[in-house]
Amino acid sequence: MTAVSLTVATALLLGCGGNGDGAKEVPSVANQQSSPKEPTKSRRLSPSGYDLRPISEARLKELVAKLDPEAARVTQRAGTEPAFCGNLTDNKKDGTYCCIVCGLPLFSSASKFHSGTGWPSFFAPVDPEHVATRRDESHGMVRDEINCARCRAHLGHVFDDGPKPTGLRFCLNSAALKFYEKGSSMPPESYPAHLETAYFAGGCFWGVEHAFQLAPGVVDAASGYMQGSTVDPTYKDVCTDKTGHAEAVRVVFDPHVITFAQLLDGFFRMHDPTELNRQGPDVGTQYRSGVYCTTDAQLDAAKMFVVTLGKSGKFADPIVTEVARAATFYPAEEYHQDYVVKTGRACHTGNPWPEVLQPSK
Numbered sequence: 001m002t003a004v005s006l007t008v009a010t011a012l013l014l015g016c017g018g019n020g021d022g023a024k025e026v027p028s029v030a031n032q033q034s035s036p037k038e039p040t041k042s043r044r045l046s047p048s049g050y051d052l053r054p055i056s057e058a059r060l061k062e063l064v065a066k067l068d069p070e071a072a073r074v075t076q077r078a079g080t081e082p083a084f085c086g087n088l089t090d091n092k093k094d095g096t097y098c099c100i101v102c103g104l105p106l107f108s109s110a111s112k113f114h115s116g117t118g119w120p121s122f123f124a125p126v127d128p129e130h131v132a133t134r135r136d137e138s139h140g141m142v143r144d145e146i147n148c149a150r151c152r153a154h155l156g157h158v159f160d161d162g163p164k165p166t167g168l169r170f171c172l173n174s175a176a177l178k179f180y181e182k183g184s185s186m187p188p189e190s191y192p193a194h195l196e197t198a199y200f201a202g203g204c205f206w207g208v209e210h211a212f213q214l215a216p217g218v219v220d221a222a223s224g225y226m227q228g229s230t231v232d233p234t235y236k237d238v239c240t241d242k243t244g245h246a247e248a249v250r251v252v253f254d255p256h257v258i259t260f261a262q263l264l265d266g267f268f269r270m271h272d273p274t275e276l277n278r279q280g281p282d283v284g285t286q287y288r289s290g291v292y293c294t295t296d297a298q299l300d301a302a303k304m305f306v307v308t309l310g311k312s313g314k315f316a317d318p319i320v321t322e323v324a325r326a327a328t329f330y331p332a333e334e335y336h337q338d339y340v341v342k343t344g345r346a347c348h349t350g351n352p353w354p355e356v357l358q359p360s361k
Contacts (some may be wrong), residue, residue: 045220045252046149048127049192053219055102055151063101063151071100074175075153078138078145083118086174094182096126096190097172102151103189106130106177107170113163120177122170123162131170133158146170195219196255198263199226199292199326201246202271203279207347208249210340211270215353217257222250223332223339226292227322232330241284246322248292250329260298262356264291264305269352273309274317289319292326299325 044053055063064072073079088097097107097120107122115121125131129149136145136157146155155176162169180186202208205223212221225233228245238245253263271279273289291306293299302323310319331337340347 045193045195046127046129048130049195050104050127050130050150051193051195051219051254052104052129052150060101060151067100071175074173075101075155078136078154079173079175080156081119081173081175086119088120088172088174088177088179089118091120091179093179095184096180096182096186097122097177098180098186098190099148099151099153099155100176100178101153102148103178103187104130104148104150105190106148106155107172109182115162115169115171117169117171119156120172120174121162122172123164123166123168125170131155146172193219193254194256195252196260196298197250197252197294198260198298199248199250199290199294199329200263200267201226201248201288201290201292201322202267202273203247203287203289204282204347205247205249205332205336206339206345208247208267208270209338210347211266211352212249212251212263213338213341214351215253215258215263215266216357217254218251218263219254220250220252223336224248224250224329225286225332226329227290227324227327231328235333235336238286239284241286245286245330246288246290247286247332248290248329250331258357260301261305264302266352266356267291268305268309268321269355273306273319273321274315276320288322290322290324292324294326299323 044051046052064076067075070081074081091112094109096105096109098105105126108126111122111124113121113123132147132149132152133144134147136143143157143159146158147153148155153176156170156172159169159171160167180190200208200212209221209223212218225238225243225245226248228238228243230237230243230245233243233245237243238247251263271289275289277283277285277288279287279289291302293302306319306321306323309315339345
């Protein structure tokens with residue numbers, strides 16, 4: 001994919017909160033620190049670095065078609081294999097147990113134990129967010145079903161009669177797992193994602209965050225504050241216009257799906273980079289335009305992009321976007337995360353990515 005020529009977004013910010021005219025202050029919420037104390041927004045990237053974006057129905061159909069009949073029955077129709085019949089029940093080798101459908105690592109031999117039930121049993125997953133649970137009331141009983149967090153494959157059930165330190169017993173079907181012995185190679189989907197991070201400020205972060213969430217290849221987008229002079233600022237602090245922070249969005253992306261140049265292209269479509277310390281009705285240095293980079297390559301590319309865009313004649317006024325190395329990013333309060341999705345309130349202009357990602361002519 002290659003970036004295409006830029007066009008200027010035809011509409012700008014609506015009133016998005018903050019300290020613009022007529023804006024209402026949102027009740028204060030305790031600020032969440034940067035990693036590992038992240039906001040509890042729905043993740044697209046697990047704490048251990050794996051891509052948890054849901055697999056499309058089309059891709060899932062392709063993966064299921066490769067399964068043997070028993071694995072398809074168990075994972076897609078919540079089947080259960082007969083006790084003591086699974087090929088991994090008595091497996092004692094060191095290694096990792098991955099989802100047989102999508103390859104996401106689920107359990108390690110380090111948490112495997114002999115439960116005597118006839119199914120592979122573990123007291124903890126490799127990452128809590130790799131396993132999803134739901135209430136199962138089938139067969140005249142109430143149980144907690146466990147599923148792969150990425151492809152939703154049925155894995156088994158979890159019970160509270162396991163050993164220390166968790167007291168849990170994750171009871172798995174061998175047919176739902178693919179075991180990789182320690183030292184052996186695993187497929188790409190079983191490794192952490194090779195991702196990059198960049199930060200963008202373009203007015204109220206609600207709309208910037210949502211626009212980046214729509215981009216193919218963006219694994220996670222989160223709102224926060226950065227490039228300021230104080231530690232761990234709150235929304236109220238930033239709105240005083242005295243801390244120097246910008247409302248910014250941390251964008252974690254897969255460069256094999258969307259390039260940094262394409263992210264820049266989309267960013268300059270979603271806001272007006274000629275407005276100094278404001279976007280539409282939102283006024284203050286926290287609403288400034290900025291690109292904050294994590295690598296020298298990003299910094300060079302962003303500077304060149306701004307220069308080229310400034311010479312293109314797309315804007316009548318000079319571009320005032322700040323381009324700099326990223327300083328500390330402080331995640332914003334929980335109520336700011338996924339704000340557009342939660343409230344349905346529009347903020348920035350529409351989805352720029354269909355234009356950005358179209359094949360070059």
